[in-house]
Amino acid sequence: MxxxxxxxxxxxxxxxxxxxxxxxxxxxxxxxxxxxxxxxxxxxxxxxxxxxxxxxxxxxxxxxxxxxxxxxxxxxxxxxxxxxxxxxxxxxxxxxxxxxxVESASVLASLFILILLLFYAFWYLNTHYFNLIHQSQLYEQLIDEYRKVKRYAAKNEKAIRMEERTRIAREMHDSVGHKLTALSMQLEILLMNEKNDVLQSMKDIVNESLEETRKAVRALNMDDVEGISSVIQLIRKLESESHLRVHFTTKQGALSLTLSNQNSITLYRVLQESLTNAMKYGQSREVFVTLGTTPLGHLYFDIRNSYDHMKPFHEGFGLKNMKQRVEEAGGTLEIYQLDHTFIIEGSLP
Structure with missing residues (x-):
């Protein structure tokens, strides 16, 4: 053709x-x-x-x-x-x-100047564009290496922590536990020879101490983390595995609160679902997480991220399940959108 x-x-x-x-x-x-x-x-x-x-x-x-x-x-x-x-x-x-x-010298000179200007413009555009691409690739490589280092540091820290907890548990079991067991046996022998209320009271105290020591050893050998520390570990994990940037703020009294096992799990799941939704639907990779206390002494949490979609959000399975979980734990949860910001706030007793 x-x-x-x-x-x-x-x-x-x-x-x-x-x-x-x-x-x-x-x-x-x-x-x-x-x-x-x-x-x-x-x-x-x-x-x-x-x-x-x-x-x-x-x-x-x-x-x-x-x-x-x-x-x-x-x-x-x-x-x-x-x-x-x-x-x-x-x-x-x-x-x-x-x-x-072209026969006219003035026209030819003008065209030469135009060609020269376009030549430098195209040259600069190509050079600048590929420099930006090169810088972007270097930045992506740096971010990948940074995430790898953070993942390695998190795994290394966890391994060191577990090793230290195992060492402490072993020393407690081998030293304190054995000595309390020996003391309990000696008191038992004394009680067999002579019935004495003081010796029985001492034996009961030793047995209680031995049981508490065993519980402490079992707790040190457990890998589960509860409470606010689990939230911090979750944030660190998501930051190391994605481009998510979490601005984490704790107000006065939040770190000293004691949460039950159920409420610790509920708080963990709420943060996990909220940060996952922010990664999937948020316009930016920034999430603001705030933990505090209410006047009643309950734990208060607030999670915010940008949301610029034209259509308003609707409560899907994840949000409904999150709300139901918080209410079953005796807490409250509100989900709403305000000025291009998606907000999840609530409290747990």
Whole structure:
């Protein structure tokens, strides 16, 4: 089809010009589908130059704009080395054509200045664009390395903590536990020989101490973390595994509150669901989490993130389940949207 257009005796008619531009632009719009874009760009520029310079009697402004469009677009997908070579070659051909065809020295000088300005503009655009891409790639690599380091630090900290807890539990079991067991046996022997209320009271105290020691050892060997510390670990985990940035604030009295096992799990699940929703639906990666106390001494929590969707939110399964879980624990939960901000706030006894 291109050969028919170029070799047609009526190639300068409006119909053939439009047909040529349609074919040229169709290839241009299909350009993202090609892996190697340099050969396609060279073909487009070569055919456009051929039709505009060799087969047209005058340099048509439309073809000049078409050539500028191809050069501008190639600045965003050709590497600086290829683009600079292409830019120099295209401008050399254009300058040769102008020297041959333009007779007025003033017009030729003006065109030279324009070509020079466009040359530097395209050169700067390509260089600046690929510098930004390179910086973006370096930033992404840095963020990935940062997340890996945070994950490694979290795992290492957990391993060290568990190792220390195991060491303490072992020492308590081997020293305090054994000595209390030996003391209990000696008191039992004394009671077998002589019934005495004082000795029985001492034996009961020793047995209670031994049972408390066993509970402490079992607690140290457990890997579960409850209360506010579980929330902090959850935030650290999500920050290390995603781009989420959590601004965590604790007000006076929040860290000293004692939560039951049920309320600790409820608080953990509420924070987990809220931060997951922020990652899925939030406009930014920033979440603001605040923990405090109510006048009644209950734990108060407030989670906020940006929400700029045109449609108002609706309570799906996750939010409904979250609300039901808090109410079953004896707390309250409110979910609402205010000035492009999604807010979840509530309290737990």
């Amino acid at each position: 291109w050969a028919l257009i170029i070799l047609s005796p009526s190639k300068n008619t409006g119909v053939f010009v439009l047909l040529f531009c349609a074919l040229s632009l169709s290839v241009y719009f299909l350009l993202p589908l090609f892996k190697k874009k340099l050969p396609i760009t060279l073909i487009l520029l070569a055919i456009t130059y051929m039709y505009a310079f060799l087969f047209e009697e005058k340099l048509m402004p439309f073809f000049v704009l078409l050539i500028l469009l191809y050069k501008l677009e190639s600045a965003f997908y050709l590497s600086p080395l290829y683009f600079r070579s292409l830019l120099i070659g295209v401008n050399i051909i254009l300058i040769i054509y102008l020297v041959v065809t």
